[in-house]
Amino acid sequence: MKIITGTREEVSKKAAQRYVELLAKKPEAVLGLATGSTPLELYAELARLCAAGEVSFARAKSYNLDEYLGLDGSHDQSYRYFMDNNLFKHIDIRPENTHVPSGFVKDDAEAAQYDAEIAAAGGVDLQLLGIGNNGHIGFNEPLTPYDSLTHIVKLTESTREANKRFFKSIDEVPTHAVTMGIHTVMQARSIILMAFGRGKAEIIKKTVQGRPEISVPASLLQLHTDVTLYLDEDAASLL
Ligand code: PGA
Numbered sequence: 001m002k003i004i005t006g007t008r009e010e011v012s013k014k015a016a017q018r019y020v021e022l023l024a025k026k027p028e029a030v031l032g033l034a035t036g037s038t039p040l041e042l043y044a045e046l047a048r049l050c051a052a053g054e055v056s057f058a059r060a061k062s063y064n065l066d067e068y069l070g071l072d073g074s075h076d077q078s079y080r081y082f083m084d085n086n087l088f089k090h091i092d093i094r095p096e097n098t099h100v101p102s103g104f105v106k107d108d109a110e111a112a113q114y115d116a117e118i119a120a121a122g123g124v125d126l127q128l129l130g131i132g133n134n135g136h137i138g139f140n141e142p143l144t145p146y147d148s149l150t151h152i153v154k155l156t157e158s159t160r161e162a163n164k165r166f167f168k169s170i171d172e173v174p175t176h177a178v179t180m181g182i183h184t185v186m187q188a189r190s191i192i193l194m195a196f197g198r199g200k201a202e203i204i205k206k207t208v209q210g211r212p213e214i215s216v217p218a219s220l221l222q223l224h225t226d227v228t229l230y231l232d233e234d235a236a237s238l239l
Pocket residue numbers: 035036037038039130131132133136137138
């Protein structure tokens with residue numbers, strides 16, 4: 001794993017340059033995107049670069065990692081809503097080329113069609129990931145099988161607890177989500193994982209220095225050949 005550290009602003013700008021380089025070389029690239037607080041500065045920088053004419057997403061396609069089960073795109077806590085408002089509205093990507101898993105799939109077989117769609121689009125060129133305090137990537141919680149495709153997950157209480165800040169109360173936080181699987185993520189040609197803050201330091205240490213094991217989903221990224229971690233000094237402080 002390659003590790004890049006700096007201030008939050010510096011590493012967000014460096015990560016943004018990966019998109020500039022990729023899209024210059026391959027304008028029709030397929031981007032795997034993520035929600036959460038971590039990528040917000042990256043997304044703001046991509047919007048700025050796009051407005052400045054330094055990057056264009058006009059031919060790109062995007063596939064997001066996950067979505068809450070039961071929330072549709074008009075719900076202000078849905079990940080479709082997050083993406084529209086924090087990125088898609090501010091860049092020149094065509095709305096029909098943006099994809100977020102449906103929060104209304106009935107079973108895993110239907111959810112896994114997302115993998116087929118990604119494969120039909122040529123596969124993800126650059127997958128963006130955040131990391132949960134428990135090492136989850138997407139909503140792949142600890143012990144998610146290595147060969148998992150896009151599937152329905154029951155969220156752990158720690159994840160619901162971490163995300164309740166966005167809802168009126170814990171009772172409103174959905175209990176399930178749909179997420180790309182570990183296999184789906186590992187299929188990407190290149191992967192960027194971003195993490196900020198002291199609260200992520202412990203899990204970043206396990207991700208980088210621990211044995212790759214399904215109890216720490218992000219540690220499995222050690223088995224991928226092209227992963228770069230973009231960390232602020234706090235997240236990198238135990239390395
Ligand atoms: P965060 O979430 O970016 O809001 O810290 C990351 C995650 O849970 O994957």
